[in-house]
Amino acid sequence: MANGTKYLMSMGELKRKDNSVLFHNEKGNFYLPIESTREIYCMNEITVNSKFLDFAAKAGIVIHFFNYYGYYSGSFYPKETLVSGKVTIKQVEAFLNNRNKIAKTFVQGIADNICEVLYHYYRHDKKEVYDTVEWIRERVPEYMEDDNLGIKQILRIEGEIWQRFYENFKYILPEDFILNKRVKRPPDNPINALISFGNSILYSKTVSQIYNTHLNQTISYLHEPSEGRFSLSLDLSEVFKPAIVYRTIFELVNTKQIQVGRHFDKKYNYCLLNEEGKKMFVQAIEQRFESVFDHKKLKRKISYKTAIRLDGYKLIKYLVEGENFRPFSLKHMM
Template sequence: MRTMLNTLFVTSDDAYLSLENDNVVVQIDDKTLAKIPLRSIEQIISFSYKGASPALMGKCSRFGVGMSFFSPRGRFYCSILGENNRNVLLRREQFRRADSSENSLELAAAFVAGKIYNCRWVIERTKRDHTLRVNAERLMEQSSLLKDGLRRVMSCASVDEVRGVEGKAAKDYFYAFDDLILRDKDSFFFEQRSRRPPLDRMNALLSFVYTLLTGDCVAALQGVGLDPYVGFLHVDRPGRPSLALDLMEEFRPVVADRFALTLINTGAVQAAHFEERENGGVFLNESGRKIVLAAWQKRKTEQITHPFLEEKIPWGLVPHAQALLLARYVRGDSDAYPPFMWK
């Protein structure tokens, strides 16, 4: 349980929320953990199975406090919306900004700047920690190219130009990606990104982890009242969660890629955890998926210090923190959206 950005996060899966004299009461069994005045918070995000009392939900509705419920694994269930809830106004403003080339450019550039910064950080971290095991010269060259891309993205004049810089940066990053694989190079290697279907084990693992991350970003955006299907960087298409894909760009290198590399470099995931289909696609088998899912949930509980908020939070709350920051910017409560730039 923690409060952040005027939001109460309830992360214990057996916590129950109730109402007492206009206070939120957080309980586990018969023990009261906290009493928080409703007037001091804007939103409650709960990852508990036990949920909340009808009295609390009704009071939140009248006070205009948003409530969103998730499974302990992060799957979005529902939100409680009152008559004075600002989600409708928030989404209308989101749609207006998405239709504005100037506003779309500002957010698209922020998402891509976060991604490029984090791509460079992953390369620099590997070069620093494993100098004798990697091609340090190649990593240095690609890091320099990414640094140049970071400068260029902030001076782009259109969203299409931002997409061009992002595409070039992704190519520069993945050119060095094989050097980041430190173990079992015969089974795990990377030549280029392949999807639908992935054509090797590394791409199969990346695709699976990206799917998990997309789901977490969709849930985070739904929880704060934004429409995950209306984005600023990714083009809108039926069934595509464009805003979730926008948001996850800055998380791909430090959340998904590092996680996948750790699984391989520590031997947690091995060649036997994959299978090849008739169409040439390579996918995780059932045992491989179980290992990855268990490790993913464990990683989400590990603590970090958020680089912008300067507060300790679990990795699993990072998409929710960024979604809150994004919602604040869209509403006009802040001057800019700060992308997640890991340090």
């Protein structure tokens, strides 16, 4: 893809060849120009060696690895150059002193964007979704204004927001894609497979965007900081799920580009996108990342991918300068 993001869908090997990235698979050799490659998504079993990783690090290439089920496994990225002790200290102080306030801001952002997605369908004759739109508009702000909410209560409210959203899928999607229950590991039906795959791609994209800021990826507010994951990327990506992942799913399904009988493999107790389905979804979600809108404050067009990084910058402004932090909003478009 011309935007600096490369997806490798087949098994193979990544190597350095002179000053280029070489991908070798059963069909032959494919060269990725180093100057135009910023991210590589390994969606199948890909072999790499230390020589290649050193080359990728010097070139500033981030590599994301996904497992058989389409789940994000981990990332390799170059040694961080945008490190800031000051920002890290401020992140820790905010976690200790203002975690609940920041977490509630993320939850409100999730609610606002879900509301906008549902309201779009309300305006297109899906009147059944309005009860959820009304609940989000009236009840969620009331919850978030309660200064006595603890993090567990905040997470319960977030869970209820998502559950109410899922309950509206029966009004938006055809019967083959109705979501009866959110099942993640592994997904058990086509809609769960699409959601899990899309969320994994969004999360890894967020990892790449935060890498280009001074933020510490392990210090988060809505999600519990823990070993072995970039939990701040989970925080920031949640707000973008309605705008990026779910809009992509709804469009692909409702235009019948993605079909149950053609694009999924059902095995035992799980369901996965097949190779054709993955390619179609990857193309659609990348187009979504690269699509642009008018940024009211900057007074110029930016992409959704850039908006993720800007949320990182806005969080830094809040941490360091005390400037009000409001995550990405479909309604206000920043």
